[in-house]
Amino acid sequence: MRQSQLFSKTRKDVSAEEQANNARLLLRAGFVDRTMAGVYTILPLGLRVRNKLEAVIREEMASIEAEELEMPALTPKHVWETTGRWEEMDDLYRFTSFYTQMELALGPTHEEIITPLAKQYITSYRDLPRYVYQIQDKYRDEKRAKSGLLRGREFSMKDLYSFHTSEEDLDRYYERVKEAYYRVYKRLNLESVTYLTYAPGGTFSKFSHEFQIINEVGEDTIYTCPHHQVAINAEIIDIQPSCPQCGETNLTEQNAIEVGNIFKLKTKFSKDFNLTFTDENGNTNPVMMGCFGIGVTRLLAAIVETFSDGEDSMYWPQEIAPFHVHLLHLSNDESSQEQAESVYSQLQNHGIEILFDNRKESPGKKFTDADLLGIPNRLIISPKSLENGGFELNGEIHTDINEIVTTLTKPVVSSSF
Amino acid sequence: MRQSQLFSKTRKDVSAEEQANNARLLLRAGFVDRTMAGVYTILPLGLRVRNKLEAVIREEMASIEAEELEMPALTPKHVWETTGRWEEMDDLYRFTSFYTQMELALGPTHEEIITPLAKQYITSYRDLPRYVYQIQDKYRDEKRAKSGLLRGREFSMKDLYSFHTSEEDLDRYYERVKEAYYRVYKRLNLESVTYLTYAPGGTFSKFSHEFQIINEVGEDTIYTCPHHQVAINAEIIDIQPSCPQCGETNLTEQNAIEVGNIFKLKTKFSKDFNLTFTDENGNTNPVMMGCFGIGVTRLLAAIVETFSDGEDSMYWPQEIAPFHVHLLHLSNDESSQEQAESVYSQLQNHGIEILFDNRKESPGKKFTDADLLGIPNRLIISPKSLENGGFELNGEIHTDINEIVTTLTKPVVSSSF
Numbered sequence: 092m093r094q095s096q097l098f099s100k101t102r103k104d105v106s107a108e109e110q111a112n113n114a115r116l117l118l119r120a121g122f123v124d125r126t127m128a129g130v131y132t133i134l135p136l137g138l139r140v141r142n143k144l145e146a147v148i149r150e151e152m153a154s155i156e157a158e159e160l161e162m163p164a165l166t167p168k169h170v171w172e173t174t175g176r177w178e179e180m181d182d183l184y185r186f187t188s189f190y191t192q193m194e195l196a197l198g199p200t201h202e203e204i205i206t207p208l209a210k211q212y213i214t215s216y217r218d219l220p221r222y223v224y225q226i227q228d229k230y231r232d233e234k235r236a237k238s239g240l241l242r243g244r245e246f247s248m249k250d251l252y253s254f255h256t257s258e259e260d261l262d263r264y265y266e267r268v269k270e271a272y273y274r275v276y277k278r279l280n281l282e283s284v285t286y287l288t289y290a291p292g293g294t295f296s297k298f299s300h301e302f303q304i305i306n307e308v309g310e311d312t313i314y315t316c317p318h319h320q321v322a323i324n325a326e327i328i329d330i331q332p333s334c335p336q337c338g339e340t341n342l343t344e345q346n347a348i349e350v351g352n353i354f355k356l357k358t359k360f361s362k363d364f365n366l367t368f369t370d371e372n373g374n375t376n377p378v379m380m381g382c383f384g385i386g387v388t389r390l391l392a393a394i395v396e397t398f399s400d401g402e403d404s405m406y407w408p409q410e411i412a413p414f415h416v417h418l419l420h421l422s423n424d425e426s427s428q429e430q431a432e433s434v435y436s437q438l439q440n441h442g443i444e445i446l447f448d449n450r451k452e453s454p455g456k457k458f459t460d461a462d463l464l465g466i467p468n469r470l471i472i473s474p475k476s477l478e479n480g481g482f483e484l485n486g487e488i489h490t491d492i493n494e495i496v497t498t499l500t501k502p503v504v505s506s507s508f
Numbered sequence: 509m510r511q512s513q514l515f516s517k518t519r520k521d522v523s524a525e526e527q528a529n530n531a532r533l534l535l536r537a538g539f540v541d542r543t544m545a546g547v548y549t550i551l552p553l554g555l556r557v558r559n560k561l562e563a564v565i566r567e568e569m570a571s572i573e574a575e576e577l578e579m580p581a582l583t584p585k586h587v588w589e590t591t592g593r594w595e596e597m598d599d600l601y602r603f604t605s606f607y608t609q610m611e612l613a614l615g616p617t618h619e620e621i622i623t624p625l626a627k628q629y630i631t632s633y634r635d636l637p638r639y640v641y642q643i644q645d646k647y648r649d650e651k652r653a654k655s656g657l658l659r660g661r662e663f664s665m666k667d668l669y670s671f672h673t674s675e676e677d678l679d680r681y682y683e684r685v686k687e688a689y690y691r692v693y694k695r696l697n698l699e700s701v702t703y704l705t706y707a708p709g710g711t712f713s714k715f716s717h718e719f720q721i722i723n724e725v726g727e728d729t730i731y732t733c734p735h736h737q738v739a740i741n742a743e744i745i746d747i748q749p750s751c752p753q754c755g756e757t758n759l760t761e762q763n764a765i766e767v768g769n770i771f772k773l774k775t776k777f778s779k780d781f782n783l784t785f786t787d788e789n790g791n792t793n794p795v796m797m798g799c800f801g802i803g804v805t806r807l808l809a810a811i812v813e814t815f816s817d818g819e820d821s822m823y824w825p826q827e828i829a830p831f832h833v834h835l836l837h838l839s840n841d842e843s844s845q846e847q848a849e850s851v852y853s854q855l856q857n858h859g860i861e862i863l864f865d866n867r868k869e870s871p872g873k874k875f876t877d878a879d880l881l882g883i884p885n886r887l888i889i890s891p892k893s894l895e896n897g898g899f900e901l902n903g904e905i906h907t908d909i910n911e912i913v914t915t916l917t918k919p920v921v922s923s924s925f
Contacts, residue, residue, distance in 0.1 A: 098575050098640050100629050124625050127584045127610075132625060135575040135640070158515050161550040163543050164581065164645065165662045184612075186603030190651045193544075195601075197614075208541050208549060212517050223515050223552070228581065228645070234607045245582045 092414070094448040097121070099134045101460045112308065113392040114239025116405050120463045122413075129236025129244035136464070137391075139413040141247070144391055145226050147278050147410055148249050151271040155264075157222040157251055162204045164228060168194035170203040174363045182231045197230035202356065202382060205252045206364040213378060215369050216256050220264065224251035226387060238310065240392035241348060247387040255379040256368065261355060268383045272302055272351050275385065279394060280408040286322040286347065288313050289335050295357040298327075298335075302351035304393050311349050314342035322347070348393045349386070356380040398465075405465030414446040416484075416499055417466035421454040421473035431472045434482060434492060441496050468499060509831070511865040514538070516551045518877045529725070530809040531656025533822050537880045539830075546653025546661035553881070554808075556830040558664070561808055562643050564695050564827055565666050568688040572681075574639040574668055579621045581645060585611035587620040591780045599648045614647035619773065619799060622669045623781040630795060632786050633673050637681065641668035643804060655727065657809035658765060664804040672796040673785065678772060685800045689719055689768050692802065696811060697825040703739040703764065705730050706752050712774040715744075715752075719768035721810050728766050731759035739764070765810045766803070773797040815882075822882030831863040833901075833916055834883035838871040838890035848889045851899060851909060858913050885916060 099121025108125055109115045117123045122137035133141055149159065168185075171177035177185075177196070184197040198204065205223065212218060226249045233244050240246070251268065255261040269287070276285045281304060288301040303313050303322060312325035316334035323332050323342070333340045358377040361367070366378045398406040407413065416438065420431035428449075435447045446466060448457050454473070461469060471483040481490040489495050516538025525542055526532045534540045539554035550558055566576065585602075588594035594602075594613070601614040615621065622640065629635060643666045650661050657663070668685065672678040686704070693702045698721060705718040720730050720739060729742035733751035740749050740759070750757045775794040778784070783795045815823040824830065833855065837848035852864045863883060865874050871890070878886060888900040898907040906912050 096573075098577070098629060098638055102628070121629075124628065126580050126621060126625075127582070130580045130582045132580060132621065133578040135577050138577055156513075158552040160515070160552050160555055163547045163549060163662045165544070165547045165647065167544045181606070184603065184605070186601065188601070188649050189598070190649055204543060204549065208543075211519070211541060212515060212538075221515055230582065232605050232607055245580045 092446050094446055095450045097135065097446075099124075099136060101463055109239055110237050111239030111241065111392075112399065112402065113241060113395040115402065116395055116399055116463070117240065117392075120405060120465070123240070129233055129242070131240060131243065131245075136413045140407065140411050141387065141391060143411040144279075144387060145247075145249075148226065148275055148385060148387070151275050152224050152249070152251065154274075155222065155267050155271045157224045159225060160223050161225050161227055162198070162201045162208075164197050164230065166196050166198045166204060168196065170207065171196055174203055174360065176203070182233060184230050184232050199229050199231045200382075200384075201225070201227075201250060202252070202360045202380075206360040206366050206380070209252075209254060209378070210364065210366050213254055213366065213368055216371060219254055219256045219368060219378070220260055221254045222251065222264070224249060224383075238308070238392075240388050241308070241396070242310070243388060246389065249385040249387055251383040253381040253383070254366075255381070256370065256376075258357070258379055261357070261379045261381050265353060265355065265381055268353055268381070269300065272353070272383075272385070276302065276304075276350070278408075278410050279390070281350075281394070281397065284397060285350075286313060286315055286320055288322040288324050288347070288349075289327065290324040290352070291326055292355070293359070295359055296355045299352060299354040301349050301353075303347035303349055304397060305345050306348050306393065306396050307346050308396055309346040309348040311347045313345055313347045315345055316342060348389070348396070350390045350393050351383075351385045353383045354381065356382050403459070404462040407465045407467060409467050412467050413464070414444045414466050416443060416445050416468040416470050417461050417464065418445050418447045418470045418472070419454075419457050419461060420447070420449055421457060421471060423451065424474070427472060427474060427477055430477070434470070434472060434495075437492055438496065438499070441500060443496070443499050470495065509863050511863055512867045514552065514863075516541075516553060518880055526656055527654050528656030528658065528809075529816065529819065530658060530812040532819065533812055533816055533880070534657065534809075537822060537882070540657070546650055546659070548657060548660065548662075553830045557824065557828050558804065558808060560828040561696075561804060562664075562666075565643065565692055565802060565804070568692050569641050569666070569668065571691075572639065572684045572688045574641045576642060577640050578642050578644055579615070579618045579625075581614050581647065583613050583615045583621060585613065587624065588613055591620055591777065593620065599650060601647050601649045616646050616648045617799075617801075618642070618644075618667060619669070619777045619797075623777040623783050623797070626669075626671055626795070627781065627783050630671055630783065630785055633788060636671055636673045636785060636795070637677055638671045639668065639681070641666060641800075655725070655809075657805050658725070658813070659727065660805060663806065666802040666804055668800040670798040670800070671783075672798070673787065673793070675774070675796055678774070678796045678798050682770060682772060682798055685770055685798070686717065689770070689800075689802070693719060693721075693767070695825075695827050696807070698767075698811070698814065701814060702767075703730060703732055703737055705739040705741050705764070705766075706744065707741040707769070708743050709772070710776070712776055713772045716769060716771040718766050720764035720766055721814060722762050723765050723810065723813050724763050725813055726763040726765040728764045730762055730764045732762055733759060765806065765813065767807045767810050768800075768802045770800045771798065773799050820876070821879040824882045824884060826884050829884050830881070831861045831883050833860060833862050833885040833887050834878050834881065835862050835864045835887045835889070836871075836874050836878060837864070837866055838874060838888060840868065841891070844889060844891060844894055847894070851887070851889060851912075854909055855913065855916070858917060860913070860916050887912065 105118045124132040288303040290301045292298045313322040314332045315322040319336045361378040476483045522535045541549040701722045705720040706715045707718045709715045730739040731749045732739040736753045778795040893900045
């Protein structure tokens, strides 16, 4: 992609619009635009990142045999009344159709849709287990939207729902999901800052688990163990904080961003909607359920908060970077321009995704913009690099374009932050 | 994919739920589930089709240099007031935030979002032309939802917006979009039933164009020319119906489904939002705009209406079929089961997408379900086929699995319906 043709441009100052650094950086870099408080347009650069992030999640969902579907955002009142959440959830966007007078809500979660839906297809133990997920936009009528994309009013979520004959089978799958989540965070270079956090379990379970990323801007408070990469959410107030793995009570209070949660629903929703199955002996039992979320938009914002360097630089993990390499041509003379064009097309022919800064801008402006955009590899062609024998990739001069291809197409070894 | 593990199953009778044949077939085949009137969950089989349909559209959008982005569904009242459409559009879902008392609408189209957004990035003739599109869920408070997925209350649309310095440049791009749309419909085998239809042009243009598919269930009335594949929408009542290409007045009245529309907005929205650019001479002018839609959900439903055979069979065009081949194993004996498993894994290794009906069901049930699902190639392994020397692909016996691979991986030549 030629940067001169990109729809978005970098912007200078957005501090009047946004308090949160994640939103400021993404706005300034042209990854998102702010439609209203807590609601964003994902611009082409941001969409490239989000699509890659979703691809990572989809691969890991496929690895645990989950099938993808897509539920609607519009949901009827009666399903929320069945579970008692129409009154209970105060951040539900509720409204009435002008024509039909039907009362509706925009879904902030989808247990109320998937459970009655599953009744169509699950009747016997032979139909179990089943695992379905979606990546879909969700809505919450937030009181204040002040954390940028970390807590929006419209945001993308991955939500997985599982259906089982027994609690043992649910427990087994719960562990498989946990491992899949670890693989997602590892692929995003978040391994060292991600804490498995014990959180309230609701009516039926002692605990649920959250995946929390340590970060000072996080809205959650967690207590981390010095010996294990686990933590306890401050919301669990009825127990003396101690590490669930080693009993250590000398824990550290830290701010964190919740980027995933796994939850045993057990029979709460299957009982509400009468989702049952017939077992081998002909007996009717309620289906056991689990639900497993990853906030996709929030994860994207958390990555910006984790890897940004001050207020002027982002840095994207290789797996989800909008482009593999940012090619900066730092001259207006024609011969080096020809060479830049040639390098651009040769690298593209090798399937390398390139953003080519071919704009008529000063080197200073190009470097500033490149820092802001945060593409992990930087390739410079300038009179100086050509004088030194070629092209400068991440600070090193290469004389041979094939060397550059080899370096850029090497399999990535995920490194921790 | 093993059919025994599929989340959905075929269903027998859904006539109490649905009037429209597209929705009945998609529900019965387990491609969608009905959440409420006009609102559907897209199940795994349906999502495979929709993803492939979107991929076709994305390829053709890339071929005309359009960049993808994603605008939100939540939109603030003030942008609709700026254009006068808050009062004008009676099918807008409108509501008020409980916490902020802000009035919102769910977007049924996005001129009100993209035009002010474009002001961030378009200020000079050097920034033009620009083309951006999204594939995104849209909302309409429909009076009656009776056409299944042809006219839903929540539905997926591709909407493209273009920005130009002049009407001539808009006209040039308009023709490029038209050609891209023809390519989309051709790839879906809809070429012979798609009519370029002259429709009202709004305030600023004489005509807009619609792409209409001839079908008796279509809600639009068009007049088709016997000499050219063009038509006039009955909404144009102020002219004597005659073919715009040859003047023929002996036209045929037909029902049709609108699956695309292209529209010159000219300066309507740029004037409302004061989207201007500075030209080469330093003068300020309003930006010329075009907008170009394809109803993705509607197109999927129109394909079902076009290619279904009565009430029991769908037939998917090769490009968007949920799987390339449906492998039916019609026996319970172990040796043929081993052969079926072996064929299944060999074909998968060649990258062929297979739905493997490994269920313990009668041959009759498997054939009935296969007819309903509409996968374009059918491969049968049964005692009879093995007796005849092998496997039956679309009615022909093959003794060599490599022959089957060759047949199935041959490049597709799109044939008209």
